Amino acid sequence: MRSQTLWEARKYEEAFGKAISLQERPGFHLSPRTGWMNDPNGFSWHDGKYHMFYQYHPYDSHWGPMHWGHAVSTDLLHWEYLPAALAPDEIYDRDGCFSGSAITLPDGRQLLMYTGVVKERQANGGYNEVQAQCLAVGDGVDYVKYDKNPVLDEKDIPEGGSRFDFRDPKMWREEDGTYRCIIGNRPADGSGQILLFESPDGYAWHYKKVLAANHNRFGKMWECPDFFPLDGKWVLLTSPQDMLPSGFEYHNGNGTLCLIGAYDREAEEFTEETDQSIDYGIDFYAPQTVLTPDGRRVMIGWMQNWDTCNHRRTHDEAWFGQMSLPRELSIKNGRLYQTPVRELEEMRRDRVSYQGVTVSGTIRLEGVRGRRVDMEVTVRPEEGCDLYRKFAIRLAQNDLYHTSLSFRPGESVLKVDRKFSGSRRAIIHQRRSKVNHRGGELKLRIILDRFSVEAFVNDGEQVLSAVLYTDQEADGISFLADGTVNIDVVKYDLV
Structure with a gap:
């Protein structure tokens, strides 16, 4: 059954996206089709194109009920808008389709994994967001939500973990054909941890272990994790909230963290060796990476900061938010290096x-x-x-x-x-x-x-x-x- 909520979003973005001229947009940084954009989602190579989904509120240039916008590119610099991929239209995601990831299944379809959000009334009269992980599968344009959603919820979180801070799944497929994903969570100490889950088929998921724990070293809750091999090491990227500066590192409050280390694939143990900021400027958050067909690891982040969202062109602009330049990643002398994508x-x-x-x-x-x-x-x-x-x-x-x-x-x-x-x-x-x-x-x-x-x-x-x-x-x-x-x-x- 077609979702009325998604149909309305698609109709709206098609009409209002046309009203924004190319000269009003960045030349080669992805901006929302219309309205608001934050975190990159589902950054992936599928069916001969790069796909970028993004946190999206089409109806306003301010944050609102999260949809997934969608664009594709052949060179990571020139983007073609596709219809919105997800809308908050089910009982388990009615208050937002938060961040997540995408992979291509062996049958050629594209699987999306995202965080569904439901606001729950608390005893004090306020509301908290209950967060759970959901799936949708499709052909690269249209996606159908899985009838057994959510596939991971509060019963799958280790003891002491918060069901209100359990979000942003990043999936990958192992060489043996099984699947893994990592998800940000807040443990009992109030800081952040990255949880590892596994699946035989991409649909049935179960908890494996804590892959990395913050222990209140780098800010609080760890959002938007990514994890990948690079130049003989493994890299964990995450975006901690409420960071304290350490010398000239971590000045952004809601900042970015790169942990470089070793990963024992048998034991699934990650050992941290070095830490650093990902970006040292004002506007960068929630990056995601993709492995290109020619073997490069490329990263794009939201080129914005939660603390600077009132820095705008006008009060009534038609769009807000843009992605960073795609950056090729490497490790040299124990540091993460980033260079503009060579297609530039x-x-x-x-x-x-x-x-x-x-x-x-x-x-x-x-x-x-x-x-x-x-x-x-x-x-x-x-x-x-x-x-x-x-x-x-x-x-x-x-x-x-x-x-x-x-x-x-x-x-x-x-x-x-x-x-x-x-x-x-x-x-x-x-x-x-x-x-x-x-x-x-x-x-x-x-x-x-x-x-x-x-x-x-x-x-x-x-x-x-x-x-x-x-x-x-x-x-x-x-x-x-x-x-x-x-x-x-x-x-x-x-x-």
């Missing part, structure tokens, strides 16, 4: 190059401007001069506006600052990150799209992401030095 290079046009430019004060370079830009900058001290005190790049700039990336080698600190980007709200507009440099030499690759900047440091050792809602006419780029620096710049337009 196909979009490069009109190369402009400068080598060995001396900067003292402020300069502009002919041909270096734009709001859809891929720019590589290397900064180093000028030979024969003292170490410079500060170097900065101003982007999306005119007489009124700019956003800056500034580096102080004496402190080894790189800062993104968008307080002059056109915001009328005193929310989070700066983030500092400790970066590595060699005697003041630093390498940056800066990707600008219409509504964002992402800065990749030292060939992907760190990334800082931020959304920008500056008028598109502000397309200037300038370089500033307190002291004297020598820079190389290679800039492309992205078309």
Whole structure:
């Protein structure tokens, strides 16, 4: 039986999505068809295309009852909208279809696993969300919810685990044909844990063990987990709520955490070795990865932060929220490295190059401007001069506006600052990150799209992401030095 709720959402998004012109959207970052977007869901390769589902409220550009939006791509940069895949239309998910994942079954169909939410009245008169895991199966466009949903609920949670914080399943298929999934949960200590479940067929699931426990080290509840092998190690990604800063790590409150370690597949034991933030900028949360057909591990996150959702273009915009640039992942020297997906290079046009430019004060370079830009900058001290005190790049700039990336080698600190980007709200507009440099030499690759900047440091050792809602006419780029620096710049337009 066709769902009236889903039919109405599809009808609405088709009509109102058409009203948003391509120029009003990011050029190569996925945004919602209409309305609100948050976490990426079901990021997968299926039937010759990349599929990205997303947390979606089509009727408003603010958070609301969660649906699953749906888009497909062949290159991870140009997306085609498909009809909404899921709507909150069953007794077990009537208050929302929360985050989850997707895999292709041996029979060629696509299986979705998501968290169904039901609000329950509590003794104090308030409401809590009871969360359980549900399935839907389909052909890549239309999906039918499983008649035995939910497949995992409170009876499948280990003792002390909360049924109100039990969400975001990430599935995979093992080499022997069986299935595993991990799910975020809140244990009795009030922090977070990642639970491991297994299934012979993708439909009948049972609890296996706690794969990783927070013990109140990194924030509280751990959301949106992902788990995969990479360069001889295993990587657990998760998004903890309510993190406390540790030096220059974990400044985002609702932040991101990468744990790198070893995984004994026989015992299904994960041993942590190192931890780090995933993104050091202002806007990044809830990433998911996919294994590409050519064997790359690619990650996309929600390029937004729960604490900055009031940072908007206007009060009545037709869409809100966008995904990050797809990033190829690798491990070097025990760290997670991220580089822009190589498909981006196909979009490069009109190369402009400068080598060995001396900067003292402020300069502009002919041909270096734009709001859809891929720019590589290397900064180093000028030979024969003292170490410079500060170097900065101003982007999306005119007489009124700019956003800056500034580096102080004496402190080894790189800062993104968008307080002059056109915001009328005193929310989070700066983030500092400790970066590595060699005697003041630093390498940056800066990707600008219409509504964002992402800065990749030292060939992907760190990334800082931020959304920008500056008028598109502000397309200037300038370089500033307190002291004297020598820079190389290679800039492309992205078309």
